[in-house]
Amino acid sequence: MRIAVLGVGLIGGSIGLAARERARAEVVGWGPRRKTLETALALGAVDRVAPNVEDAVADADAVFACAPVELLPELVAQALAAAGPDTVVTDAGSTKRNLVDAIDDERFVGGHPIAGAETAGVENARVDLFDGAAWYLTPRADTSGILFERLHRLLVAFGARPSAIDAQTHDRMLAAVSHLPHVLANVLVTQAASDVADDEPLPRTGPSFRDVTRVAGANSEVWTGIYLSNRDAIAYEVDAVIERLAAVADWLRSADAEALRTWNDSAREDRRRLLEAGLQGGSVTEMRLSVPNRPGIVAQVALALGKAGVNIADMALSPAPDMRSGSMTLWIAGDDDAERAKQLIVELGFPAAVVEA
Amino acid sequence: MRIAVLGVGLIGGSIGLAARERARAEVVGWGPRRKTLETALALGAVDRVAPNVEDAVADADAVFACAPVELLPELVAQALAAAGPDTVVTDAGSTKRNLVDAIDDERFVGGHPIAGAETAGVENARVDLFDGAAWYLTPRADTSGILFERLHRLLVAFGARPSAIDAQTHDRMLAAVSHLPHVLANVLVTQAASDVADDEPLPRTGPSFRDVTRVAGANSEVWTGIYLSNRDAIAYEVDAVIERLAAVADWLRSADAEALRTWNDSAREDRRRLLEAGLQGGSVTEMRLSVPNRPGIVAQVALALGKAGVNIADMALSPAPDMRSGSMTLWIAGDDDAERAKQLIVELGFPAAVVEA
Numbered sequence: 180m181r182i183a184v185l186g187v188g189l190i191g192g193s194i195g196l197a198a199r200e201r202a203r204a205e206v207v208g209w210g211p212r213r214k215t216l217e218t219a220l221a222l223g224a225v226d227r228v229a230p231n232v233e234d235a236v237a238d239a240d241a242v243f244a245c246a247p248v249e250l251l252p253e254l255v256a257q258a259l260a261a262a263g264p265d266t267v268v269t270d271a272g273s274t275k276r277n278l279v280d281a282i283d284d285e286r287f288v289g290g291h292p293i294a295g296a297e298t299a300g301v302e303n304a305r306v307d308l309f310d311g312a313a314w315y316l317t318p319r320a321d322t323s324g325i326l327f328e329r330l331h332r333l334l335v336a337f338g339a340r341p342s343a344i345d346a347q348t349h350d351r352m353l354a355a356v357s358h359l360p361h362v363l364a365n366v367l368v369t370q371a372a373s374d375v376a377d378d379e380p381l382p383r384t385g386p387s388f389r390d391v392t393r394v395a396g397a398n399s400e401v402w403t404g405i406y407l408s409n410r411d412a413i414a415y416e417v418d419a420v421i422e423r424l425a426a427v428a429d430w431l432r433s434a435d436a437e438a439l440r441t442w443n444d445s446a447r448e449d450r451r452r453l454l455e456a457g458l459q460g461g462s463v464t465e466m467r468l469s470v471p472n473r474p475g476i477v478a479q480v481a482l483a484l485g486k487a488g489v490n491i492a493d494m495a496l497s498p499a500p501d502m503r504s505g506s507m508t509l510w511i512a513g514d515d516d517a518e519r520a521k522q523l524i525v526e527l528g529f530p531a532a533v534v535e536a
Numbered sequence: 537m538r539i540a541v542l543g544v545g546l547i548g549g550s551i552g553l554a555a556r557e558r559a560r561a562e563v564v565g566w567g568p569r570r571k572t573l574e575t576a577l578a579l580g581a582v583d584r585v586a587p588n589v590e591d592a593v594a595d596a597d598a599v600f601a602c603a604p605v606e607l608l609p610e611l612v613a614q615a616l617a618a619a620g621p622d623t624v625v626t627d628a629g630s631t632k633r634n635l636v637d638a639i640d641d642e643r644f645v646g647g648h649p650i651a652g653a654e655t656a657g658v659e660n661a662r663v664d665l666f667d668g669a670a671w672y673l674t675p676r677a678d679t680s681g682i683l684f685e686r687l688h689r690l691l692v693a694f695g696a697r698p699s700a701i702d703a704q705t706h707d708r709m710l711a712a713v714s715h716l717p718h719v720l721a722n723v724l725v726t727q728a729a730s731d732v733a734d735d736e737p738l739p740r741t742g743p744s745f746r747d748v749t750r751v752a753g754a755n756s757e758v759w760t761g762i763y764l765s766n767r768d769a770i771a772y773e774v775d776a777v778i779e780r781l782a783a784v785a786d787w788l789r790s791a792d793a794e795a796l797r798t799w800n801d802s803a804r805e806d807r808r809r810l811l812e813a814g815l816q817g818g819s820v821t822e823m824r825l826s827v828p829n830r831p832g833i834v835a836q837v838a839l840a841l842g843k844a845g846v847n848i849a850d851m852a853l854s855p856a857p858d859m860r861s862g863s864m865t866l867w868i869a870g871d872d873d874a875e876r877a878k879q880l881i882v883e884l885g886f887p888a889a890v891v892e893a
Binding site for chain 1: 650670672699705709710712713714716717718719720721722723724725726727728729730732736737738739740741744745746747748749750751752753754756759760763764767768770771773774775776777778780781782784785788789791793796797799800801802803804805806807809810811813843844845
């Protein structure tokens with residue numbers, strides 16, 4: 180298998196390392212900066228460096244576009260123009276709607292790994308960066324099922340946990356769990372630093388302040404793009420936070436101990452639920468379904484399960500010899516999820532058989 | 537030296553461990569829960585357990601009241617009533633103005649160590665919990681200098697970095713760097729968890745969400761008290777955050793890339809300054825000053841240096857034989873800070889001599 184990585188920073192470099200070591204793929208890298216490419220080559224994140232996008236993409240089975248979000252529409256279009264009919268093209272951008280709306284091609288699947296590190300740059304790339312990490316995929320109804328399955332399997336090989344989601348829901352969710360935390364961290368440090376008279380020292384900060392503000396002032400080049408590309412959803416979240424804060428200020432001013440306690444208790448419970456939602460437990464069930472071999476089926480099944488929070492640990496497609504139908508095998512983690520997956524598949528109109536391990 | 541610890545949880549237990557191991561003190565513990573006291577004894581956080589506050593405080597050189605903030609005024613008053621004239625009484629509460637206003641006694645110095653851990657309870661107490669940690673002290677003009685110095689030296693022995701601050705400034709600062717982060721973390725998780733339709737799974741969260749929300753839903757018993765005891769300052773901070781967020785929402789809606797970039801850049805710079813403010817660098821300068829031996833001098837010097845952000849690494853008082861004057865030795869960390877300390881001391885009207893190492 181040959182993989183092209185366009186942009187070999189922290190994410191692209193880690194994709195290269197994982198693809199080479201865990202998927203035994205040949206990795207071709209391209210990027211705008213010569214020095215970064217040389218570092219990627221020296222670190223073993225790519226097998227070779229291509230002089231341009233066209234050369235990198237030629238004969239690739241999968242292409243990962245890893246660039247700031249505002250550059251992705253052009254980069255992905257360029258990759259698709261150069262890629263063959265059997266190449267899946269994806270990206271690693273933090274927002275998805277702008278890009279998915281701009282690209283009308285059955286070979287494209289929007290992607291977003293929920294992984295990162297405090298320190299960007301290919302020199303911090305790691306083969307295990309995606310271990311256990313959620314990796315959102317945003318297929319559309321016309322996305323090629325075969326290409327989607329290839330990408331899904333590749334991400335599982337990387338150690339990630341891909342799940343399908345529609346682009347709009349993705350952007351709304353990410354506004355709440357990623358972009359908003361960055362906004363609040365920025366506001367917190369700005370306020371703590373400015374809320375001091377000229378003749379006073381800056382306040383001493385403790386470990387919790389450091390944690391809460393770790394993402395403050397993240398790379399401006401990257402984040403200005405993210406803020407703009409998801410600005411409606413983020414502004415909506417900011418408005419909602421303002422409303423919640425106004426309520427808290429009221430409770431404080433009226434010394435409403437009961438309201439503060441209830442709010443604090445529910446925050447603890449909400450955090451527990453949110454963190455557990457990211458965990459995967461129980462055994463893995465293998466499930467086989469017969470599906471007509473037409474476009475959109477794979478995306479339809481993946482989106483239905485993704486929407487219900489069911490994690491597809493892995494998937495495989497096997498077309499029938501006449502290519503008019505095929506079987507799709509899914510591995511579902513967690514006993515409850517397996518039961519739900521079976522129901523959902525039956526509701527979609529496909530017969531599902533559970534294969535005992 | 538004998539030390540009484542009233543309330544042996546995470547903080548009180550760690551004080552006990554540090555006092556025994558690093559200040560070679562005998563530690564007597566008291567607390568409302570029998571089982572906690574037994575654990576403290578078993579862990580070596582106290583030498584013995586007292587049946588009541590009076591017994592614990594008898595013959596103590598220093599008393600640490602470690603209880604939820606709303607219980608402190610009564611506990612500190614009880615300790616002072618039982619303590620001898622040569623006992624310094626302090627506390628470890630997260631807000632200071634309410635308590636300092638309530639207690640009118642030259643033996644009392646409000647205190648607040650900026651240390652903690654994710655997990656409360658004496659079983660998580662550690663001898664090194666205060667290593668390098670800021671420890672605010674809020675002396676008043678009438679605080680005994682001798683008792684303040686004893687407490688200061690004890691905290692240095694614990695490994696902490698005490699600094700004096702007036703109670704109101706303390707509470708305003710803490711509202712910004714500690715209480716507000718808790719409020720925002722709570723709001724973030726509540727929103728992320730509720731911003732989901734009934735048929736949708738909870739969003740997957742990544743490492744940055746976990747960091748940003750680590751303090752969400754902290755112990756409701758403790759935090760309801762903190763919120764209420766500092767409610768005016770926190771409400772003020774919340775209002776200021778609302779204003780800042782409204783500006784961010786405007787920039788987002790008008791796609792103002794330049795404003796977003798500038799704001800993000802300044803947040804990065806602010807965070808750097810805030811974290812560096814907590815660091816201590818350079819050599820330590822020994823400085824001796826002659827002071828009249830009257831109440832308030834030590835507090836006056838400590839507050840003046842604390843206000844200027846100068847860290848007193850250690851201090852010692854040596855009264856002259858006639859007790860009408862004395863010399864005060866200060867160890868100041870950082871060359872710039874030593875120079876500033878000297879100026880400030882001269883401005884206060886005391887001659888200062890720098891003793892070369």
